[in-house]
Structures are given as structure tokens and as C-alpha cells.
Amino acid sequence: MRTRSALEGGVEELKEVTQEQAGEIALEVKGLKKSYGFKPTLRAVNLTAYRGERLALLGANGAGKTTLLRLLAGLMRPGKGTIRIEGLEMERDAQRIRQLIGFVAHQPYLYEELTANENLLFFGQMYGVAQLRERAQALLERVGLTKRIHERVSTLSRGQLQRLAWARALLHEPRLLLLDEPDTGLDQEGHALVEALLNEHRQGGGTTLFTSHQLEYVLRFSDNVALLSGGRIVTQMPTATLTLEKLQQIYQEKVR
Numbered sequence: 001m002r003t004r005s006a007l008e009g010g011v012e013e014l015k016e017v018t019q020e021q022a023g024e025i026a027l028e029v030k031g032l033k034k035s036y037g038f039k040p041t042l043r044a045v046n047l048t049a050y051r052g053e054r055l056a057l058l059g060a061n062g063a064g065k066t067t068l069l070r071l072l073a074g075l076m077r078p079g080k081g082t083i084r085i086e087g088l089e090m091e092r093d094a095q096r097i098r099q100l101i102g103f104v105a106h107q108p109y110l111y112e113e114l115t116a117n118e119n120l121l122f123f124g125q126m127y128g129v130a131q132l133r134e135r136a137q138a139l140l141e142r143v144g145l146t147k148r149i150h151e152r153v154s155t156l157s158r159g160q161l162q163r164l165a166w167a168r169a170l171l172h173e174p175r176l177l178l179l180d181e182p183d184t185g186l187d188q189e190g191h192a193l194v195e196a197l198l199n200e201h202r203q204g205g206g207t208t209l210f211t212s213h214q215l216e217y218v219l220r221f222s223d224n225v226a227l228l229s230g231g232r233i234v235t236q237m238p239t240a241t242l243t244l245e246k247l248q249q250i251y252q253e254k255v256r
């Protein structure tokens with residue numbers, strides 16, 4: 001797997017991308033802007049992630065991390081800028097891009113009145129998943145919800161909802177996983193499960209972009225770290241070059 005740094009206004013310039021390297025780009029964001037009303041949240045976000053990379057997105061509360069993930073998931077339209085995922089442009093290919101993305105967000109995006117299994121069958125049909133019943137069953141087992149298969153979503157605990165949200169996000173074998181604070185709300189076993197699921201996704205060549213406020217978690221699970229502040233990615237660096245103290249220091253200097 002190849003990782004690289006793209007420091008903006010920092011230590012290293014983003015290298016010119018050659019034709020050959022461009023094929024490895026999973027995610028490319030250029031000049032992305034998003035405002036809510038007159039309030040600009042994202043001013044000019046530039047971000048690149050390579051296939052197989054686990055990219056952590058850090059930023060203070062309200063910096064715009066969730067907004068960025070929602071734009072990448074095609075759930076909102078940007079004011080300006082381009083998003084390319086696996087070579088497809090969001091503006092032209094939103095439908096196909098959605099097939100490539102699995103999103104685990106703060107909200108589980110599940111139907112409360114349907115059972116866990118019915119939810120997976122519903123979303124699986126939308127994505128055209130082959131051998132859907134078997135796939136849904138296997139995933140529910142994988143996330144530890146075998147005993148809850150026929151229970152309504154409204155009766156599930158927060159952690160169980162999150163496990164089901166993972167199953168929904170993985171159902172169509174996405175190439176890019178977008179995870180909004182995947183380290184919250186899970187018990188020890190849930191954490192181990194998420195770690196295993198992330199490893200499987202990565203071993204299959206899948207890319208992951210995740211947000212977190214836990215710097216130790218970021219150091220453990222990412223290949224690159226990007227800091228969002230003032231509506232821009234102010235730093236992007238390889239995790240291998242960081243210690244906890246160094247990351248804390250950079251965070252305090254850059255994030256405000």
C-alpha cells in the first residue's frame with residue numbers, strides 16, 4: 001500500500017500526480033466549499049486519499065468534519081469544488097458513487113419500524129446486492145446481532161444500532177468507508193469488531209476516511225492524518241512520522 005503526505009503550506013508540497021499514480025487515487029477533493037445560509041463552513045477543502053489508505057480527519061467541534069463526510073457521501077451538494085471517488089465525478093456520477101460508499105454516521109440511517117433483517121433487505125435491494133438474504137444473515141452474525149435479527153430497530157440499544165449501521169454500510173461491499181467517530185458508543189467487544197471489520201476492508205483494498213477526537217485512536221488506526229480548521233485542510237501528514245506528543249502539539253497549534 002502506498003501512502004503519501006500532502007502538507008498544505010507546511011513541510012512538504014503535494015507532489016505532481018502522474019498518470020500511473022492517478023489510478024491509485026480513491027478520493028480526490030478540490031476547492032470544496034459549503035455554507036449553511038450565509039455561514040461558510042468549508043471554505044476550500046483539498047484532500048487526497050489513496051487506495052487502501054486509512055485517513056483520519058481531525059478538527060474541533062463544529063470544524064465541518066461531518067459536513068465534509070456528508071458531501072462525500074452524496075447526501076448534500078457543495079457550493080463549489082469537485083469530488084472524485086475512484087475516478088468518478090460526484091457532479092456527473094452521484095448514483096454510481098453512492099454504490100461505492102459505505103457511511104457510518106452519527107445517525108444510523110435505519111428504519112425504526114422495520115426489523116434489523118428487514119432493514120438490510122431493504123437497503124440491499126436498493127444496492128442490487130446479490131444473494132441478499134444470505135449476505136444479510138452473514139453480516140448480522142458478523143456484527144453480533146444474530147439474536148436480534150427479527151427485532152425492530154426501535155428496540156435496539158445504541159451500541160446495537162451502531163453494529164447494525166456497520167452491517168448496512170458494508171452490505172454492498174463499498175470501496176470507500178466514511179466513518180463519523182467510529183470509536184464512540186461501542187463496548188470492548190464492539191471495538192474489537194470494528195478493528196477487525198476495518199482490517200478486512202483494508203485487506204480487500206478498500207479505503208477509509210474517519211473522524212475522531214481521540215488522538216490515541218487516530219495514531220493506532222490511521223496511515224495519514226488530516227487536520228481541518230478554518231474551513232480548510234491545514235495539514236496532512238503520515239501517521240508513521242507522529243508520536244502522541246507531536247500530534248497533540250500540532251493539533252494545538254493548527255486547530256482553533
Ligand SMILES: Nc1ncnc2c1ncn2[C@@H]1O[C@H](COP(=O)(O)OP(=O)(O)OP(=O)(O)O)[C@@H](O)[C@H]1O
Pocket residue numbers: 036041059060061062063064065066067068
Ligand atoms: N444542517 C445545518 N444547518 C445549519 N448549520 C449547520 C448544519 N449542519 C451543521 N451546521 C453547522 O456547520 C458547522 C460544522 O458542523 P459539523 O457537524 O460539520 O462539524 P463537526 O466538525 O462534525 O463537529 P463535531 O466535532 O462537533 O461533530 C457547525 O457550526 C454547525 O453548527
